[in-house]
Amino acid sequence: MRVKLWLVLCLASLLIGLGYLGSGVDGWRLLPENALESAILFEIRLPRLVLAGLNGMALGMAGAVLQLQLKNPLAEPGITGIAGGAGLATVVALYWGGLTPIAWSLPLVGMLGGALSLILLWLLSRGQMFGLRLILAGVALASLTGALMAVVLNLAPNPFAFQEWALWLMGSVANRGWSHVWLMAPSLVLALLLLLSQRRFLSAQIFDDATIATLGFQLGWNRFLIFAAVTLLVSASVVTAGIIGFVGLLAPHAARLLGQHQPLPMILLSALLGAWLLMLMDWLVRLIPTPVELQLGVVVSLIGAPWLLILLYRQHSAKY
Amino acid sequence: MLEVSGLSLESRVTNVNLRLSAGQMVGVIGANGAGKSTLLKLLAGLLTPSSGGSVWQQLDLHHINPSQRRQQLAYIAQQTLVNEAVTVAYALQVSQVNLAQTKSQLRHYRQQTSAEFGLTELLQRPVTDLSGGELKRVQLACGLIGQQPLILADEPIASLDLRHQLETLMLLKQRADNGALVLVALHDLALAARFCQQLVLLHQGQLLAVGEPAEVLSKSLLQQAYQVEVEWVCHQHGVAMLPRLLTD
Numbered sequence: 407m408r409v410k411l412w413l414v415l416c417l418a419s420l421l422i423g424l425g426y427l428g429s430g431v432d433g434w435r436l437l438p439e440n441a442l443e444s445a446i447l448f449e450i451r452l453p454r455l456v457l458a459g460l461n462g463m464a465l466g467m468a469g470a471v472l473q474l475q476l477k478n479p480l481a482e483p484g485i486t487g488i489a490g491g492a493g494l495a496t497v498v499a500l501y502w503g504g505l506t507p508i509a510w511s512l513p514l515v516g517m518l519g520g521a522l523s524l525i526l527l528w529l530l531s532r533g534q535m536f537g538l539r540l541i542l543a544g545v546a547l548a549s550l551t552g553a554l555m556a557v558v559l560n561l562a563p564n565p566f567a568f569q570e571w572a573l574w575l576m577g578s579v580a581n582r583g584w585s586h587v588w589l590m591a592p593s594l595v596l597a598l599l600l601l602l603s604q605r606r607f608l609s610a611q612i613f614d615d616a617t618i619a620t621l622g623f624q625l626g627w628n629r630f631l632i633f634a635a636v637t638l639l640v641s642a643s644v645v646t647a648g649i650i651g652f653v654g655l656l657a658p659h660a661a662r663l664l665g666q667h668q669p670l671p672m673i674l675l676s677a678l679l680g681a682w683l684l685m686l687m688d689w690l691v692r693l694i695p696t697p698v699e700l701q702l703g704v705v706v707s708l709i710g711a712p713w714l715l716i717l718l719y720r721q722h723s724a725k726y
Numbered sequence: 727m728l729e730v731s732g733l734s735l736e737s738r739v740t741n742v743n744l745r746l747s748a749g750q751m752v753g754v755i756g757a758n759g760a761g762k763s764t765l766l767k768l769l770a771g772l773l774t775p776s777s778g779g780s781v782w783q784q785l786d787l788h789h790i791n792p793s794q795r796r797q798q799l800a801y802i803a804q805q806t807l808v809n810e811a812v813t814v815a816y817a818l819q820v821s822q823v824n825l826a827q828t829k830s831q832l833r834h835y836r837q838q839t840s841a842e843f844g845l846t847e848l849l850q851r852p853v854t855d856l857s858g859g860e861l862k863r864v865q866l867a868c869g870l871i872g873q874q875p876l877i878l879a880d881e882p883i884a885s886l887d888l889r890h891q892l893e894t895l896m897l898l899k900q901r902a903d904n905g906a907l908v909l910v911a912l913h914d915l916a917l918a919a920r921f922c923q924q925l926v927l928l929h930q931g932q933l934l935a936v937g938e939p940a941e942v943l944s945k946s947l948l949q950q951a952y953q954v955e956v957e958w959v960c961h962q963h964g965v966a967m968l969p970r971l972l973t974d
Contacts, residue, residue, distance in 0.1 A: 474809075474810075477807075606823050609820050610820055610823055611809070611810075612808050612810045612812050612817060613809070613817075613820070613821075613868075614803070614805075614809070616803050617806045617868075619771075619772055620771070620796075620801040621796060621821075621823055622795065622796025622823070622825075662811070667812050668812055668816055672810075
């Protein structure tokens with residue numbers, strides 16, 4: 407059953423890749439035949455596909471790590487307030503508008519917003535980056551940043567700016583280029599290295615916090631590094647693609663439903679499933695005929711939520 | 727040798743002084759809320775004392791680094807929750823994290839502990855499929871797998887059937903016979919008397935008595951600690967305890 411599922415996933419991935427990357431302007435072709443088709447393939451579609459994949463990886467990984475760390479199957483990047491912090495900082499920067507001359511300044515501000523949220527989380531949880539206090543602090547921070555984003559949108563100087571910012575916040579990988587990929591990739595690699603350096607601590611997350619505290623870890627430092635990795639993943643995702651919800655919740659559950667429960671393999675499978683999911687959804691975004699292209703974040707939630715319900719329904723007797 | 731001097735945490739534990747030598751099993755007894763779990767958590771480094779301290783083999787237990795503490799001390803919580811549906815074998819392997827031992831030694835400990843706790847047949851089962859008693863045995867095995875010289879077990883036989891209660895206490899006793907100091911919080915006074923060389927009786931966070939079971943389990947001390955009248959009855963199979971409420 408599991409082998410068949412993997413074959414289906416691989417085949418679907420291949421089809422997505424082919425369907426996505428087809429370069430023909432007047433019909434599908436795998437390889438470009440002229441400069442225009444080459445530009446479409448290599449400058450528009452390929453970076454979009456790669457960015458969708460990297461974003462899915464980041465969110466899938468962040469979601470799995472958060473669910474393990476917080477011992478809560480409902481945890482996802484959105485509840486930590488980190489995505490909200492990065493989003494708010496970006497929207498505020500857009501409002502003031504003085505940052506556009508330097509290409510890297512806007513993403514940098516977004517990343518700093520995410521980092522600021524992490525520091526606030528650390529302070530609000532009194533340095534104890536675990537348990538209910540952290541979850542409540544994260545939910546409060548997410549609500550606050552959400553409200554402040556609404557204030558900034560409300561104060562948008564004109565309807566066009568409002569529409570642009572609102573659409574950006576819904577999450578999308580359309581009209582992105584290689585610069586976004588180069589911004590995303592190092593954050594992903596750095597976060598992965600951080601998580602790998604904490605592999606023992608992550609494995610120990612199968613136990614409750616009191617037990618983990620007796621297993622010889624420098625708890626505060628270990629937890630801070632894990633959250634630093636999550637901040638990198640989530641902030642990089644927000645500054646390159648806006649706020650895409652649900653992947654961080656869905657991917658770890660899908661990994662568990664595929665039978666992977668050991669923390670490290672589960673995190674990696676969740677990353678792969680996140681990438682696959684987001685690439686598939688972005689392909690659908692392009693396929694669905696609508697007057698205005700739908701935002702990726704909207705489609706992910708529209709399709710992901712029923713999919714999770716179906717998976718859960720079919721697994722009604724299984725415990726995980 | 728474990729030396730506890732003036733150990734306090736607000737009103738939960740007040741001015742506890744103990745001197746316990748290695749190679750024995752010590753029962754920590756007392757009514758609910760007497761401070762048994764708090765005392766063990768303080769010694770395990772899970773809580774920070776407001777005053778006083780504890781020294782184990784010349785190591786200050788409250789200022790020792792986590793890695794050193796890990797090599798010296800095993801703590802078994804009242805209830806360990808395993809949050810993912812991993813196999814028993816995986817849970818045992820992860821519970822050996824940060825132990826300064828060679829791989830072959832760790833493998834040997836895993837095999838030995840699995841056999842001791844009757845887990846050999848369960849190794850490939852997900853922990854979420856186990857019964858309450860089986861899960862408790864996994865929890866105990868995870869706690870004792872490191873072979874540390876100081877063992878703190880907080881009500882390790884709660885939710886175990888009679889056979890597994892006895893087996894667990896025998897295993898803890900065996901660790902003590904092999905040179906470890908085992909501090910075990912217990913509610914069953916008859917079992918405490920049978921398995922422990924010394925008992926520590928706590929009452930409202932204070933040390934009421936410490937000594938051999940025959941001294942500590944006296945009528946007057948038990949009446950003060952538990953608010954019950956206790957009668958010890960000798961019969962052909964041994965000694966039984968008959969508690970009565972003071973209002974009876």
